[in-house]
């Protein structure tokens with residue numbers, strides 16, 4: 001009679017095997033296999049007694065004290081939360097930081113000219129809405145093109161993605177700035193969308209100019225896996241609408257701001 | 264067939280308690296999502312110990328385990344909306360912790376591998392430990408602590424996936440599907456990983472356990488309780 005394999009014995013012990021009855025029957029009649037099972041059992045039961053350091057009931061309180069200061073004001077509702085009106089308060093705060101970066105940086109000249117007729121907060125919000133909105137729109141285009149690129153039917157032909165790659169590279173810097181701002185602001189939902197986007201953009205930017213169909217396919221899979229196109233599209237669309245409403249406010253159109261900035 | 268575990272079997276009382284806890288977990292999740300940040304505290308206080316046990320067994324050290332627990336709750340908070348309150352918060356937080364612990368283990372291994380040459384592995388062993396090992400075993404727990412050290416070493420030798428699979432299966436009694444989800448593998452691959460972990464541990468520990476292992480298990484006062492072979 002054929003003895004049971006180690007795999008069968010472990011599987012039997014785990015309750016993770018078919019033909020349990022046949023194995024049980026063999027075990028009742030075969031001392032060798034039973035001994036073998038007992039030896040496995042002995043090792044496992046010794047391991048069961050490996051101690052874990054005690055953590056008393058006060059441990060939970062200690063954990064809370066450690067993490068509480070790091071928790072953003074609101075629990076993350078995933079990227080959907082971004083579409084909620086109250087998100088825009090956080091976005092306002094983010095705009096302040098972005099503006100700060102602009103003022104501190106090379107855009108100083110562009111922005112400090114002229115006094116906006118609209119309130120500072122409105123302008124700040126609009127700047128961000130426009131900036132992130134445009135950013136997401138551009139990112140969507142690049143990803144769409146890649147996602148919809150057809151694979152060559154046969155042959156090891158290389159696919160040239162240098163155009164998309166160059167654009168992804170350009171988008172990466174801006175994306176990093178927006179993501180960091182969102183993170184600093186504790187806006188986990190926005191940060192998470194931008195984080196996903198950043199990874200995919202990075203993948204694209206760091207690919208060689210000519211890629212194999214397999215590599216393209218894996219890029220496409222990554223784009224799909226993150227659901228990033230969908231997220232970017234929805235958030236981008238919301239931003240466009242938001243932009244329309246802020247644009248309808250008097251003295252607050254984007255073009256006017258740009259004109260002013262040129263002055 | 265029995266499964267050994269420290270966790271006691273379910274009694275009706277325990278089940279009632281568990282279902283009450285789940286209910287108030289769901290409530291705490293709702294309240295947290297409604298903007299009451301302090302409601303999350305209930306969840307943290309309730310599940311920290313369980314997550315710590317898992318994290319300790321996966322990482323093998325207290326410092327890492329504590330960090331895993333904290334990070335798991337931070338992640339849970341950030342993603343609470345995705346979780347909603349459809350499922351059991353404990354199970355969900357548990358999975359987040361397991362996911363994070365495995366990432367951390369893998370990362371650490373890569374770092375360690377980069378840092379150390381093969382020969383330095385032997386050097387890492389504390390010479391004092393070796394001396395202690397060679398000493399004739401006094402009556403008390405000497406045999407036990409030697410065995411314990413061997414077990415810790417054997418667990419360290421497992422790959423991150425194997426260790427995760429073993430911890431989840433044997434100490435935590437997780438279903439294969441749950442393990443597969445954490446390992447991002449198929450269930451048959453997860454089964455295989457469990458098997459490989461048992462096989463490796465057996466190879467490493469059988470010389471030290473033998474008949475004594477079973478005796479020690481009993482002597483330690485933790486005679487295994489029969490447990491269903493639930494999946």
Ligand SMILES: [Zn+2]
Nearest residue numbers: 003004030033
């Ligand atoms: Zn046999």
